[in-house]
Amino acid sequence: MNPNYPSTGNPNYIPSQSTYPPYVDYTNYPVNQGVSSTPRVDPQYAESIFRKNQGRRVSVYFSYPDSVEWRDKVFTGTIIDDGRDYLLLRDDQQKTILLWLVYINYAIFDEPPNY
Numbered sequence: 001m002n003p004n005y006p007s008t009g010n011p012n013y014i015p016s017q018s019t020y021p022p023y024v025d026y027t028n029y030p031v032n033q034g035v036s037s038t039p040r041v042d043p044q045y046a047e048s049i050f051r052k053n054q055g056r057r058v059s060v061y062f063s064y065p066d067s068v069e070w071r072d073k074v075f076t077g078t079i080i081d082d083g084r085d086y087l088l089l090r091d092d093q094q095k096t097i098l099l100w101l102v103y104i105n106y107a108i109f110d111e112p113p114n115y
Contacts, residue, residue, distance in 0.1 A: 046101055050082040052114040060087065061105045075099060 050058075059076040075097055077089035087099045 046104060046107075047082050047084055047087075049113060049115065050079055050087055050107075053109065054079045054081065056113065057110040058089070058107050059110075060089070060099060060107045062099065062103045063105055064103055 055078060057076070057078050059074055062073050062075065064070045064073065075089055075091070077091040077097065080088040080090050080096065082088065085101050087101055087104075089097045089099065091097060
């Protein structure tokens with residue numbers, strides 16, 4: 001045991017702190033009557049934006065933090081297909097490129113994209 005560490009004198013001492021969140025009584029809160037004044041905004045995810053822009057040309061910027069050769073990479077091509085975590089591009093040499101969206105930084109469309 002460290003003699004410089006302050007001790008309570010009781011090795012079985014357990015602090016009297018609770019891990020439960022504080023109790024909140026919601027019975028006196030007003031209930032929302034009718035429609036909210038703030039409009040509901042549905043979140044836009046990368047895959048949904050790519051899906052709405054299939055057939056359009058895009059430059060997609062990726063970073064691969066664990067790679068020495070491919071630290072930052074730009075892929076340019078036409079969107080063929082997309083999924084929850086991937087993007088398929090066809091580049092200028094007619095090669096199909098499968099890209100995992102976990103590494104995406106941003107994308108630049110050649111023309112205004114559909115939202």
